[in-house]
Each structure stands twice: as C-alpha cells, then as structure tokens.
Amino acid sequence: MQAPLAIRLRGVTKRFGEITAVDGLDLDVPEGTCVGLLGPNGAGKSTTMKMLTAQAIADAGEIQVLGFEVPADSKQARALCGVVPQLDNLDVELTARQNLAVFARLYRVPRAERRAAVDRALAIANLGERADTPVDKLSGGMRRRLLIARGLVHRPRLLLLDEPTVGLDPQIRQELWALIDALRSEGTSILMSTHYIEEAERLADTVAIMDRGRVVARGRPAELVREHAGVQTLEVYGPPARLVEVREAAESAGYRVRQTGTAIAILGAEGANGTLPEGVSRAASLEDVFVLLTGEQVE
C-alpha cells in the first residue's frame, strides 16, 4: 500500500489576470519524506506554497494538506503545519523568546506547555544564550534559525519551507541543512521550495522540477540525473568562437548540450569513445537536468 500523503495536489491552477502562475499542477508529498520543489524564479513555487496555507486560493483543482481539504478546512491543516517564509517577518523589536511565545499561542500550544515549547524551539535554533536579545540585534544567520524555530514551536507534522537559505553565507546554509535533515530523520514531512540545486540534491528524497507552473520532471535526484543527463558530462573550454563550433558539432552528432558560463557542457558523454573534443569530464549533475528542462534563458 502507498504511504499516506502529507500533501496531495491535483490539477491545481492559479491565475493572476492574464498570467497563469500555476498551471494544472499535480504534486504528492508522502508522509515522512522531504520533497524539493525546484525551479527558476517565476516557475510558480511561491504561489504553490501560498495555496497550501490558503493565503492564495486556487482557481481550479484539488488541494489536500494532512488529509484536510484546502481552503475549506485550511485552518485545521494550518494548525498542524509549520511555515518558514522566504522573507524574514519576525517582530524585530521583540526578543527571540517573545517571538516564539507569541507563535506558540497562535499555534494553540496549551498554556501549561508553552514555556517548554519555547525553550525547545530556542534549543533547536541554538539560541538559548540569545533568548532575551531583541531580534534586530541578532545576526542574519541567527534570525534565519529563529524563523525556522518559529515554524517548529508547535511540533508540526508538516513543514513548508520557502527558499529556506536564500541570500545566506555558505556556512550558515550548511548549518540550516543539518537542521532540516535532522527534522526529516525525526519523521517530519517537508516540502521545500528552492532554486539552489545543491540544496535540493542534499536534502530532498524526491525532487519535482517546476517550470511555468507545471512539474516537468520528478524523481529521486540520482534517478533524474541518470534519466535526463546520463552519467558523464564533458565540459569544453575555449574562446567564444570555438565554443560555438563545439556546440554545433556536438549537437549535429546528436548530443544534448548546454552552456555553463565559460564552457560548453556536452551531456551523456560516457559513450563518446574519443569522438568528442578535449575537455574536462565530470559526473552529470542535477544542475544539468535543471537547465536542460527549464531552459538556458531566464525570463
């Protein structure tokens, strides 16, 4: 039997005037797993996240969150969800502890348990020593940890993370990855939108790649790479004119090709047997799949 679903979306469509932000989206998040929603800016990731908490209402389709129909029973679903927004919306004049205490109440943590819940969240965020510091005196990394802890103060069954590490230093990002990974291993279901490929690759059990409001590919990161990008990618460097030649030659030989900034990447190069130009060979990556499926040009 299939595992129960924490999130189930069928044919979900959301339009803003002429623009269709989400276009017949199907998406499943099985309980206890982490699903990464990967896509370029404007793919519809944030709109999808907002529809899950009924902060945007779908024009068509079905949404179920933890078995509750959304938007009809969204409030019950929201009580069991933790949300970590892309934008920092902490109360900056309040201390870390006060921020958590307010949300413990909003998430209906019983009065007798609130203090313990706040202490637990402070420990998760590793902010025990800064508990009584106003938020505007905390560093960017601490604020982001507090934002995540705020979403966890009521021990949610499902965590919605919208671009959890956008704009952060690599050190802080890795710290947050460890935190998210620990939550997943404790059985929390997670839906995480991101446009950082490495983030999806490291944290997600399965990845759904979104483009123009639809899922264009889904699967385990390694399977997606094998299926769409093969095993080896060959990167050929050279001046721009040379790169144009390389690209044309590889394409006419039937290879899939992408530009990687300063080089041309030739995908599926494992079976070439010396027919390709000199270059640096590397393992195919999720980034190759991502660019292949969502296009080289950013709109």
Next chain:
Amino acid sequence: MTATAARLRRRLHRLEPAAITGVMSRDVTNFKTFWKTTTFSSILDPTIYLLAFGLGLGTIVAAVQGMEYVQYVGTGMVATAILFSSVFSAMYGVFIKHRFQHTYDAILAAPVDVEELVTAEIAWLGLRAGLYGAAPLLVTMLFGLDPSWGMLVVPLIGALTAFGFAGLGVFAAALVSKIDHFSYIQSALITPLFLVSGTFFPIDELPQGAQIASNFNPLYHCVELVRHAVFGFETVDLFHFGALIAFALIAWRLAIWKLEQRLID
C-alpha cells in the same frame, strides 16, 4: 466530505477566542516596548491643548453651554484623544505590518483567519484607546474639573468609539496603495471630523445643514456621550450609543472585507 459539510464545519470555527487573544498577545507584547512614549504624549498633548485653548481662548470665551470653557474643551478632548489613538495607530500600524514587515503573512500561516486577525487588531486598539482616551479627563481635573461617578463609564465610551475608528483605520490601510495616500484621508476626512465634532465649539451654533450632517460624525456622538457621562446622562444618549454601535459594526465588516482582498490572493 461534501462541500456543504466542509463549509458547515468551517462556519463553526469562525472567530475563535484563542485566535483573537493570540493575535492580541502579539500586540500587547509589542506595546510593552513603546508604552512609555505613548503614555508621555497622551498626557502631554491634552495638557498643551488645555493650556492653549482653555487658558488662552478661555480669556475671551468664559463659558459654553453652562460650563467653564476649559472644562468644555477638556471633556471634548477625550474624543480627540480616542480618535487619534485609534485611527492613526490602525492606519499606520496595519499598513506597516502588512506591506513592510509582512507580519500578517506569518499570522495567517497559523490557524488564524483574516476575520480573526482584524477583530483582534480592532479590539486591542479599541481597548488601548479607551484607556488612554481618559487621560485628558485626568488632566482637566488638574484644571478644576470635579470628579463624578459617570467618569468611570468614559473608558467604555472611548473603547466603543475607538472600535469604529480603528476599523476605519484598518479599512483605510487596506484601501490605499501607498503610505502617502494617508494624507488624503487625514485632510479630507479625519480633520473635518475632528474639528466639527463639538470639541472646541458647540455644533448647535452652526447652520442647520451642518447640524444634521454632524449626526453622521461618530466623533460628535462620542463628544456628547463623554460630556453627559461627566455632567449627567440624558435620554438622547441612547441614540448616541446606538450610532456608535452601528459605526463600529460597519467599520469592522468593511475592514475585514477590504483587508481580506489584500491579504488573500
């Protein structure tokens, strides 16, 4: 589950006290960081007004409607304090929390609906303005106003008036697209309401048209009620109460309707 059953279930969960007090607890916690400045200006403002109008203008105007002018203005200023405390806090506070700080996005991700959010914001601002609205009365007592039992009702009149004006402020905050547009509301609506309410001069000296129009000014009803609370209630006060209740209900629903349009895509 059928759609009707789902709707029914949701209906049962509207306006939950836990959600409303939760949002208010956020307001209270924040207020603890700035109560000193609020208290300072709510005491100093009426003192300055009373010195200027009461003592300054009072030298030419001895008595109005049988009261010393300083007492007339002092009791009228209660309404001004209530108005400013509620409508401006609601306008600027809600606009900033909604557009700049994105506080409401976080609150609505929790089990709180827009209806509960707006109700809580109005309730908090109303109660706060009711309490701080009594400050001019205390200051006027220093200028010779005798205490009376009716004064104890003034915070309740203040809160009722402030529910309406806080609702109007939330509605305005949801209506405007830029914070500068508050100038239109302030100059075209708030200032006239405030000046032609019977705070500084009696309405019954005005042309009849203005007298009829002032019945649509909630602040006029508040001014009348406060004076009557201090100097003795009259039967007409039931009408004033009714007008303030109607204003509060209309402003509350307008605020919910407009902010929901803004907050839910």
